[in-house]
Amino acid sequence: MSVAETLRAALEAGTPAALVTVVDARGSTPREAGVTMAVTATAIAGTIGGGRLEYDAIERARALLAAGEDSADMDVPLGPEIGQCCGGRVLLTIRRVEAALMAKMLADEAARRFARPTVLVFGAGHTGRALAAALALLPLNVRLIDSRPETLDGLPAGVTAIAAALPETEIVDAPPNAAFVVMTHAHSLDFLLAAAALARGDAAYVGLIGSATKRERFRRHLEAAGQGADIARLTLPIGGAALRDKRPEVIAALTAAEILTCLLSDQQEKLTDRFAATAPRCNSRPTRSTG
Template sequence: MTGLATFLEAHLEQGAILVSIERAEGSTPRETGATMVVTAEGNSGTIGGGQLEFHCTDIALEMLASGESSRRLDIPLGPQMGQCCGGRVGVVLERGRPCHLAALQAAEAARRASQPAVLILGAGHTGRALAEALMRLPLSVILIDDREGQMHDLPVGVACQRLDDPVEAIASAQPGTAFVILSHSHALDYRLTEAALLRGDAAYVGMIGSATKRARFAASFRRRHPASDALACLTCPIGGDDVDDKRPEVIAALTAAELVRSLLAKQRASGQSVAQGRQGPGRRAGDDGVAA
């Protein structure tokens, strides 16, 4: 997926219009700051789709043809616009310049640096499917395995790492990392899950498995760490147990939704707190490991 900065850079000389939401009131398709780039050859990004986006694209194309440099719009999202959101947006359209490119590049770098980290520990069928499901989301994802030759034929853009002992990745991860554990071995799953839980600062710890597998792990964990309450932070099975479908792609889709809800909701809540300060068990099998 091409970033806005890359797209703008490729079309800066021939002409491009940046279309941005500078004000969003009430119910709107996108938030303040949402941006797309319009050129005579096509667009990149979105300000929410629908008639709002069609209307702004038409105006941007008019600006490209006439040489107009900037325009501001105040648009109610009601019947006249063919939208039923009911909110109102302020839109700014500007001819792309090098300063816009630099700003987009800086913003994209900042977003990448702030994206929640997800370590997928196990590059079997489900681990690979999960990496593919997450690669287009605003998450920093690394697929890790201890086996040679396990990282072949991965889609472009999926970061991967082979470690003799994947526990090293857990030990060196940043606070707030999410750990998804679905290796080829129950014993390795247990060791990785224990290490992730004992950190005490993970945003998410999930282990593929069944009710039996969870119970066995929990019994072992309590014997080894009787004073710890970290088990309350374990998600097992990953993806929930309300869909009885063990295909890797299905488990990956359910787990991806679970991670988005967990990580991005926490990220949003954390951002809101900063702004205010300034003013069960189930069943799931799959992957190489057997959910006993």
């Protein structure tokens, strides 16, 4: 469960609980300002970065609960005295959870979830389901779309299943700066969906499963439709070429990393020229020239 869900469950059960928040983070720190952690006498949810910092925060939060205190602050230099060498400084607040705080947290969490980047995965075959499962663990809104309702059973929490007779309508209705990954059961449908995603002009990422041969066929298809320039904004094959592993779970992990690069970074970063040719095409942000 999330931090807010954990605290709500504790409040409903009458279990004392505390919220630990990083209110200021200066220099090199494990986590950024705003992150939270829930603490009860026997459980925690979330993380403020682990290590001794987190251990001491949990200990202080439990002491607060045991003593009946309402709040406390911790100003922690991340140096040798606590066995951490980050070199920064963190200010924490610890607050006993009550109804008003709980209501605010739930509202804030709902707003954050709504504002998360959206990923649309077309095709609920083995690789599509594996990708949806990998993305479900990340701070994203994930939709898995297929025209075959029977393929959408048993999806993990956090994945929205959409049985669509005309899946291209989901592209039209998608929010701005979404990511689109196309891996249906038919090449003709793949081409239709990928072309529609590219035509939007605001997609952060458009990926298509397949080979160099498929890419060339799709390039010709786009040229015939007057979209020839769009091929430069397509990631095909997805997952890069550093590993030639066709297992669905491996493709899913590599593709999830590509999508995060495009959705959560201000600019696509290429570690070396070696990987430039297979790096994801982040369509809504400028990319660094490979020379």
